[in-house]
Amino acid sequence: MRVLTGIQSSGALHIGNYFGAIKQMVELQENSDLFIFIANYHSLTSLKDATAVRQNTIDAAITYLSLGIDPNKVTMWAQSDVKEVLELYWILSGYTPMGLLERAHSYKDKVAKGINANHALFSYPVLMAADILLYDANIVPVGKDQIQHVEITRDIAIKFNNEHGDIFTLPKFKTDDTTSTVPGIDGQKMSKSYGNTIDIFNSKKSLKKQVNKIVTDSATLEEPKEFDGCNVYNLCKLFLDEDGEKELQDRYTKGGEGHGHFKMHLVDLITTHFNEANEKREYYLNNTNEVLEILDDGAKKAKTIAEEKMKKIREVVGIYR
Numbered sequence: 001m002r003v004l005t006g007i008q009s010s011g012a013l014h015i016g017n018y019f020g021a022i023k024q025m026v027e028l029q030e031n032s033d034l035f036i037f038i039a040n041y042h043s044l045t046s047l048k049d050a051t052a053v054r055q056n057t058i059d060a061a062i063t064y065l066s067l068g069i070d071p072n073k074v075t076m077w078a079q080s081d082v083k084e085v086l087e088l089y090w091i092l093s094g095y096t097p098m099g100l101l102e103r104a105h106s107y108k109d110k111v112a113k114g115i116n117a118n119h120a121l122f123s124y125p126v127l128m129a130a131d132i133l134l135y136d137a138n139i140v141p142v143g144k145d146q147i148q149h150v151e152i153t154r155d156i157a158i159k160f161n162n163e164h165g166d167i168f169t170l171p172k173f174k175t176d177d178t179t180s181t182v183p184g185i186d187g188q189k190m191s192k193s194y195g196n197t198i199d200i201f202n203s204k205k206s207l208k209k210q211v212n213k214i215v216t217d218s219a220t221l222e223e224p225k226e227f228d229g230c231n232v233y234n235l236c237k238l239f240l241d242e243d244g245e246k247e248l249q250d251r252y253t254k255g256g257e258g259h260g261h262f263k264m265h266l267v268d269l270i271t272t273h274f275n276e277a278n279e280k281r282e283y284y285l286n287n288t289n290e291v292l293e294i295l296d297d298g299a300k301k302a303k304t305i306a307e308e309k310m311k312k313i314r315e316v317v318g319i320y321r
Protein backbone atom coordinates (compact mmCIF):
# COMPACT_ATOMS: atom_id res chain seq x y z
CA MET A 1 0.00 0.00 0.00
CA ARG A 2 1.75 3.16 -1.14
CA VAL A 3 0.83 6.32 0.73
CA LEU A 4 2.04 9.55 -0.83
CA THR A 5 1.74 13.14 0.18
CA GLY A 6 3.20 16.46 -0.86
CA ILE A 7 4.03 19.11 1.67
CA GLN A 8 3.92 22.78 0.97
CA SER A 9 7.15 24.41 1.89
CA SER A 10 5.88 27.66 3.28
CA GLY A 11 6.44 29.24 6.65
CA ALA A 12 6.35 28.33 10.31
CA LEU A 13 4.17 25.45 11.45
CA HIS A 14 1.76 25.67 14.34
CA ILE A 15 0.44 23.05 16.73
CA GLY A 16 -2.78 22.79 14.64
CA ASN A 17 -0.65 21.59 11.73
CA TYR A 18 1.07 19.14 14.03
CA PHE A 19 -2.04 17.50 15.47
CA GLY A 20 -4.02 17.87 12.22
CA ALA A 21 -1.46 16.50 9.79
CA ILE A 22 2.12 15.76 10.82
CA LYS A 23 1.36 13.44 13.72
CA GLN A 24 -0.64 11.16 11.40
CA MET A 25 2.29 10.97 9.01
CA VAL A 26 4.66 10.01 11.79
CA GLU A 27 2.23 7.23 12.70
CA LEU A 28 1.73 6.17 9.08
CA GLN A 29 5.44 5.57 8.54
CA GLU A 30 5.25 2.54 10.84
CA ASN A 31 3.03 0.41 8.64
CA SER A 32 2.93 1.79 5.11
CA ASP A 33 5.23 2.52 2.23
CA LEU A 34 5.22 6.26 2.87
CA PHE A 35 6.39 8.74 0.23
CA ILE A 36 6.69 12.38 1.22
CA PHE A 37 7.96 15.05 -1.10
CA ILE A 38 8.44 18.77 -0.69
CA ALA A 39 6.31 20.48 -3.30
CA ASN A 40 8.79 23.17 -4.28
CA TYR A 41 7.62 23.39 -7.91
CA HIS A 42 4.16 24.10 -6.56
CA SER A 43 5.51 26.91 -4.42
CA LEU A 44 6.59 28.75 -7.59
CA THR A 45 2.93 29.54 -8.30
CA SER A 46 3.15 32.27 -5.68
CA LEU A 47 6.74 32.64 -4.49
CA LYS A 48 9.19 34.52 -6.71
CA ASP A 49 12.06 35.01 -4.28
CA ALA A 50 14.73 32.41 -5.12
CA THR A 51 16.37 32.51 -1.70
CA ALA A 52 13.02 31.93 -0.01
CA VAL A 53 12.11 29.07 -2.35
CA ARG A 54 15.47 27.39 -1.70
CA GLN A 55 15.37 28.00 2.05
CA ASN A 56 11.77 26.82 2.40
CA THR A 57 12.63 23.53 0.72
CA ILE A 58 15.37 22.73 3.22
CA ASP A 59 13.29 24.08 6.12
CA ALA A 60 10.37 21.83 5.26
CA ALA A 61 12.68 18.81 5.26
CA ILE A 62 14.20 19.86 8.58
CA THR A 63 10.76 20.36 10.10
CA TYR A 64 9.51 16.92 9.18
CA LEU A 65 12.73 15.19 10.19
CA SER A 66 12.69 17.01 13.53
CA LEU A 67 9.11 16.05 14.23
CA GLY A 68 9.77 12.36 13.81
CA ILE A 69 9.81 11.43 10.13
CA ASP A 70 12.43 8.71 9.95
CA PRO A 71 14.37 8.65 6.68
CA ASN A 72 14.97 4.91 7.15
CA LYS A 73 11.24 4.29 7.00
CA VAL A 74 10.09 6.99 4.60
CA THR A 75 11.11 8.02 1.11
CA MET A 76 11.48 11.78 1.32
CA TRP A 77 12.65 14.01 -1.50
CA ALA A 78 12.29 17.43 -3.09
CA GLN A 79 9.82 17.43 -5.99
CA SER A 80 12.27 19.25 -8.27
CA ASP A 81 14.84 16.44 -7.95
CA VAL A 82 12.68 14.18 -10.09
CA LYS A 83 12.12 16.11 -13.32
CA GLU A 84 10.01 13.34 -14.83
CA VAL A 85 7.09 14.83 -12.94
CA LEU A 86 7.11 17.83 -15.28
CA GLU A 87 7.08 15.64 -18.36
CA LEU A 88 4.09 13.77 -17.00
CA TYR A 89 2.42 17.06 -16.10
CA TRP A 90 2.52 18.07 -19.75
CA ILE A 91 1.30 14.72 -21.02
CA LEU A 92 -1.59 14.71 -18.53
CA SER A 93 -2.54 18.25 -19.56
CA GLY A 94 -3.74 16.74 -22.83
CA TYR A 95 -6.18 14.59 -20.85
CA THR A 96 -7.49 17.39 -18.65
CA PRO A 97 -10.67 19.11 -19.80
CA MET A 98 -10.63 22.87 -19.13
CA GLY A 99 -13.91 22.58 -17.24
CA LEU A 100 -12.33 20.26 -14.68
CA LEU A 101 -9.83 22.95 -13.72
CA GLU A 102 -12.29 25.79 -14.00
CA ARG A 103 -14.38 24.10 -11.32
CA ALA A 104 -11.51 23.77 -8.83
CA HIS A 105 -12.47 25.49 -5.55
CA SER A 106 -8.97 26.27 -4.51
CA TYR A 107 -8.34 28.17 -7.77
CA LYS A 108 -11.72 29.88 -7.67
CA ASP A 109 -11.25 30.93 -4.02
CA LYS A 110 -7.90 32.49 -4.77
CA VAL A 111 -9.27 34.40 -7.75
CA ALA A 112 -12.23 35.54 -5.63
CA LYS A 113 -9.76 36.89 -3.06
CA GLY A 114 -8.27 39.06 -5.78
CA ILE A 115 -5.04 37.07 -6.30
CA ASN A 116 -3.73 37.67 -9.80
CA ALA A 117 -4.05 34.21 -11.29
CA ASN A 118 -1.27 32.87 -13.47
CA HIS A 119 -1.31 29.72 -15.56
CA ALA A 120 0.63 27.71 -12.97
CA LEU A 121 -2.02 28.44 -10.36
CA PHE A 122 -4.71 27.34 -12.80
CA SER A 123 -2.96 24.14 -13.84
CA TYR A 124 -1.73 23.36 -10.31
CA PRO A 125 -4.04 20.31 -10.00
CA VAL A 126 -2.47 18.74 -13.11
CA LEU A 127 0.97 18.90 -11.54
CA MET A 128 -0.54 17.43 -8.40
CA ALA A 129 -2.04 14.62 -10.52
CA ALA A 130 1.42 13.97 -11.98
CA ASP A 131 2.90 13.84 -8.45
CA ILE A 132 0.43 11.17 -7.47
CA LEU A 133 0.14 9.09 -10.65
CA LEU A 134 3.87 8.93 -11.37
CA TYR A 135 4.38 6.86 -8.23
CA ASP A 136 1.21 4.73 -8.38
CA ALA A 137 0.07 6.03 -5.01
CA ASN A 138 -2.91 4.22 -3.50
CA ILE A 139 -3.66 6.61 -0.67
CA VAL A 140 -3.13 10.35 -0.51
CA PRO A 141 -3.48 11.94 2.96
CA VAL A 142 -4.57 15.55 2.55
CA GLY A 143 -6.32 18.39 4.33
CA LYS A 144 -9.98 18.85 3.45
CA ASP A 145 -9.23 21.69 1.04
CA GLN A 146 -7.22 19.28 -1.13
CA ILE A 147 -9.83 16.54 -1.55
CA GLN A 148 -11.07 17.96 -4.82
CA HIS A 149 -7.55 17.90 -6.24
CA VAL A 150 -7.31 14.18 -5.59
CA GLU A 151 -10.68 13.72 -7.26
CA ILE A 152 -9.40 15.67 -10.28
CA THR A 153 -6.40 13.32 -10.29
CA ARG A 154 -8.73 10.33 -10.48
CA ASP A 155 -10.70 11.92 -13.34
CA ILE A 156 -7.53 12.57 -15.31
CA ALA A 157 -6.28 9.02 -14.65
CA ILE A 158 -9.59 7.53 -15.78
CA LYS A 159 -9.51 9.53 -19.03
CA PHE A 160 -5.96 8.41 -19.69
CA ASN A 161 -6.67 4.77 -18.83
CA ASN A 162 -9.74 4.77 -21.08
CA GLU A 163 -7.52 5.75 -23.95
CA HIS A 164 -4.45 3.63 -23.22
CA GLY A 165 -5.37 0.75 -20.90
CA ASP A 166 -4.63 0.27 -17.25
CA ILE A 167 -1.62 2.52 -16.86
CA PHE A 168 -2.46 4.49 -13.73
CA THR A 169 -3.50 3.37 -10.27
CA LEU A 170 -6.57 5.30 -9.13
CA PRO A 171 -5.70 7.01 -5.83
CA LYS A 172 -7.98 7.58 -2.87
CA PHE A 173 -7.75 10.61 -0.62
CA LYS A 174 -7.56 10.22 3.14
CA THR A 175 -8.47 12.94 5.58
CA ASP A 176 -8.07 12.52 9.27
CA ASP A 177 -11.47 12.66 10.88
CA THR A 178 -10.28 11.54 14.30
CA THR A 179 -8.50 14.82 15.05
CA SER A 180 -10.82 17.63 15.83
CA THR A 181 -9.92 21.15 14.91
CA VAL A 182 -7.26 22.63 17.15
CA PRO A 183 -8.39 26.01 18.51
CA GLY A 184 -6.19 29.08 18.27
CA ILE A 185 -5.52 31.58 21.03
CA ASP A 186 -8.87 33.27 20.30
CA GLY A 187 -10.84 30.01 20.25
CA GLN A 188 -11.35 30.03 16.45
CA LYS A 189 -9.64 27.37 14.31
CA MET A 190 -5.90 27.85 14.65
CA SER A 191 -4.65 29.09 11.30
CA LYS A 192 -1.78 31.11 9.84
CA SER A 193 -4.31 33.31 8.12
CA TYR A 194 -6.07 34.23 11.38
CA GLY A 195 -2.88 35.21 13.20
CA ASN A 196 -3.93 33.13 16.22
CA THR A 197 -1.29 30.43 16.21
CA ILE A 198 1.02 28.85 18.73
CA ASP A 199 4.12 27.82 16.84
CA ILE A 200 5.90 24.50 17.20
CA PHE A 201 9.42 25.85 16.98
CA ASN A 202 9.50 28.68 19.39
CA SER A 203 11.75 30.22 22.01
CA LYS A 204 10.40 29.86 25.55
CA LYS A 205 9.91 33.61 25.66
CA SER A 206 7.80 33.85 22.53
CA LEU A 207 5.90 30.66 23.47
CA LYS A 208 4.94 32.29 26.78
CA LYS A 209 3.90 35.42 24.93
CA GLN A 210 1.62 33.47 22.58
CA VAL A 211 0.11 31.40 25.39
CA ASN A 212 -0.47 34.48 27.55
CA LYS A 213 -2.67 35.89 24.81
CA ILE A 214 -5.12 32.99 25.01
CA VAL A 215 -8.56 34.36 25.67
CA THR A 216 -10.14 33.12 28.95
CA ASP A 217 -13.13 34.04 31.09
CA SER A 218 -12.71 36.51 33.92
CA ALA A 219 -13.22 34.21 36.92
CA THR A 220 -11.22 35.26 40.00
CA LEU A 221 -8.36 33.19 41.40
CA GLU A 222 -10.44 31.63 44.19
CA GLU A 223 -13.48 30.72 42.11
CA PRO A 224 -13.98 27.21 40.75
CA LYS A 225 -13.58 27.29 36.97
CA GLU A 226 -15.30 25.76 33.97
CA PHE A 227 -12.84 23.55 32.06
CA ASP A 228 -15.40 22.68 29.44
CA GLY A 229 -15.07 25.23 26.66
CA CYS A 230 -11.95 26.84 28.17
CA ASN A 231 -9.38 27.52 25.42
CA VAL A 232 -6.44 26.81 27.71
CA TYR A 233 -7.94 23.51 28.84
CA ASN A 234 -8.75 22.48 25.26
CA LEU A 235 -5.18 23.08 24.23
CA CYS A 236 -3.74 21.30 27.29
CA LYS A 237 -5.92 18.29 26.50
CA LEU A 238 -4.05 17.67 23.27
CA PHE A 239 -0.98 16.75 25.29
CA LEU A 240 -2.60 14.82 28.13
CA ASP A 241 -3.60 11.22 28.72
CA GLU A 242 -6.75 10.35 30.62
CA ASP A 243 -5.16 10.71 34.06
CA GLY A 244 -3.60 14.03 33.16
CA GLU A 245 -6.95 15.32 31.95
CA LYS A 246 -8.69 14.21 35.12
CA GLU A 247 -6.07 15.89 37.27
CA LEU A 248 -6.38 19.16 35.38
CA GLN A 249 -10.18 19.03 35.54
CA ASP A 250 -9.89 18.72 39.33
CA ARG A 251 -7.62 21.74 39.48
CA TYR A 252 -10.19 23.75 37.51
CA THR A 253 -13.16 22.76 39.61
CA LYS A 254 -11.38 23.11 42.95
CA GLY A 255 -10.67 26.82 42.54
CA GLY A 256 -7.70 28.59 44.10
CA GLU A 257 -5.73 28.74 40.86
CA GLY A 258 -6.01 31.39 38.17
CA HIS A 259 -5.88 31.02 34.40
CA GLY A 260 -2.27 32.18 34.60
CA HIS A 261 -1.41 28.90 36.36
CA PHE A 262 -3.13 26.84 33.70
CA LYS A 263 -1.37 28.83 31.01
CA MET A 264 1.99 28.01 32.64
CA HIS A 265 0.94 24.38 32.69
CA LEU A 266 0.27 24.61 28.96
CA VAL A 267 3.68 26.20 28.36
CA ASP A 268 5.29 23.28 30.22
CA LEU A 269 3.29 20.70 28.27
CA ILE A 270 4.21 22.25 24.92
CA THR A 271 7.87 22.66 25.87
CA THR A 272 8.16 19.05 27.02
CA HIS A 273 6.31 17.68 24.02
CA PHE A 274 8.43 19.48 21.43
CA ASN A 275 11.69 19.50 23.34
CA GLU A 276 13.24 16.68 21.33
CA ALA A 277 11.94 18.15 18.07
CA ASN A 278 13.52 21.50 18.93
CA GLU A 279 16.84 19.84 19.69
CA LYS A 280 16.75 17.84 16.48
CA ARG A 281 15.92 20.97 14.54
CA GLU A 282 18.94 22.76 16.01
CA TYR A 283 21.06 19.80 14.98
CA TYR A 284 19.79 19.71 11.39
CA LEU A 285 20.06 23.49 11.01
CA ASN A 286 23.75 23.09 11.82
CA ASN A 287 24.15 20.02 9.61
CA THR A 288 22.22 20.84 6.45
CA ASN A 289 24.57 18.60 4.46
CA GLU A 290 22.96 15.64 6.24
CA VAL A 291 19.53 16.90 5.25
CA LEU A 292 20.63 17.20 1.63
CA GLU A 293 21.97 13.64 1.75
CA ILE A 294 18.61 12.40 3.00
CA LEU A 295 16.85 14.25 0.17
CA ASP A 296 19.36 12.81 -2.32
CA ASP A 297 18.72 9.27 -1.16
CA GLY A 298 14.98 9.80 -1.37
CA ALA A 299 15.25 11.34 -4.83
CA LYS A 300 17.27 8.35 -6.08
CA LYS A 301 14.59 5.96 -4.95
CA ALA A 302 11.77 8.08 -6.30
CA LYS A 303 13.57 8.59 -9.61
CA THR A 304 14.02 4.88 -10.21
CA ILE A 305 10.27 4.41 -9.90
CA ALA A 306 9.52 7.51 -11.98
CA GLU A 307 11.84 6.48 -14.82
CA GLU A 308 10.29 3.03 -15.02
CA LYS A 309 6.80 4.48 -15.08
CA MET A 310 7.64 7.15 -17.66
CA LYS A 311 8.97 4.51 -20.07
CA LYS A 312 5.53 2.91 -20.15
CA ILE A 313 3.76 6.24 -20.43
CA ARG A 314 5.94 7.49 -23.29
CA GLU A 315 5.38 4.25 -25.12
CA VAL A 316 1.58 4.39 -24.97
CA VAL A 317 1.39 8.05 -25.97
CA GLY A 318 3.93 7.67 -28.76
CA ILE A 319 6.88 9.69 -27.54
CA TYR A 320 9.48 7.63 -29.28
CA ARG A 321 12.08 7.34 -26.52
Ligand code: ADP
Pocket residue numbers: 016017018019020021142143144179180181182183184189190191192193
Ligand atom coordinates in the same frame (compact mmCIF):
# COMPACT_ATOMS: atom_id res chain seq x y z
P1 ADP B 1 -3.30 27.08 7.90
O1 ADP B 1 -4.79 27.12 8.15
O2 ADP B 1 -2.52 27.55 9.07
O3 ADP B 1 -2.92 27.81 6.61
P2 ADP B 1 -2.86 24.77 6.33
O4 ADP B 1 -4.10 25.03 5.57
O5 ADP B 1 -1.53 25.02 5.67
O6 ADP B 1 -2.92 25.59 7.71
O7 ADP B 1 -2.92 23.27 6.88
C1 ADP B 1 -1.92 22.30 6.74
C2 ADP B 1 -2.42 21.02 7.39
O8 ADP B 1 -2.66 21.20 8.80
C3 ADP B 1 -3.75 20.51 6.83
O9 ADP B 1 -3.69 19.10 6.75
C4 ADP B 1 -4.78 20.96 7.82
O10 ADP B 1 -5.90 20.10 7.85
C5 ADP B 1 -4.01 20.90 9.14
N1 ADP B 1 -4.50 21.94 10.06
C6 ADP B 1 -4.32 23.28 9.93
N2 ADP B 1 -4.89 23.96 10.95
C7 ADP B 1 -5.45 23.04 11.76
C8 ADP B 1 -6.20 23.09 13.00
N3 ADP B 1 -6.45 24.26 13.61
N4 ADP B 1 -6.64 21.95 13.52
C9 ADP B 1 -6.39 20.76 12.94
N5 ADP B 1 -5.69 20.63 11.78
C10 ADP B 1 -5.22 21.74 11.18
Ligand code: TRP
Pocket residue numbers: 004005006007008039042127128131132140141142146
Ligand atom coordinates in the same frame (compact mmCIF):
# COMPACT_ATOMS: atom_id res chain seq x y z
N1 TRP C 1 -1.47 20.85 -2.87
C1 TRP C 1 -1.04 20.28 -1.63
C2 TRP C 1 -1.28 21.31 -0.50
O1 TRP C 1 -1.48 22.47 -0.76
C3 TRP C 1 0.40 19.87 -1.70
C4 TRP C 1 0.62 18.82 -2.74
C5 TRP C 1 1.25 18.98 -3.95
C6 TRP C 1 0.20 17.46 -2.66
N2 TRP C 1 1.24 17.78 -4.62
C7 TRP C 1 0.62 16.84 -3.87
C8 TRP C 1 -0.48 16.73 -1.69
C9 TRP C 1 0.37 15.48 -4.11
C10 TRP C 1 -0.73 15.38 -1.94
C11 TRP C 1 -0.31 14.76 -3.14
O2 TRP C 1 -1.24 20.93 0.66
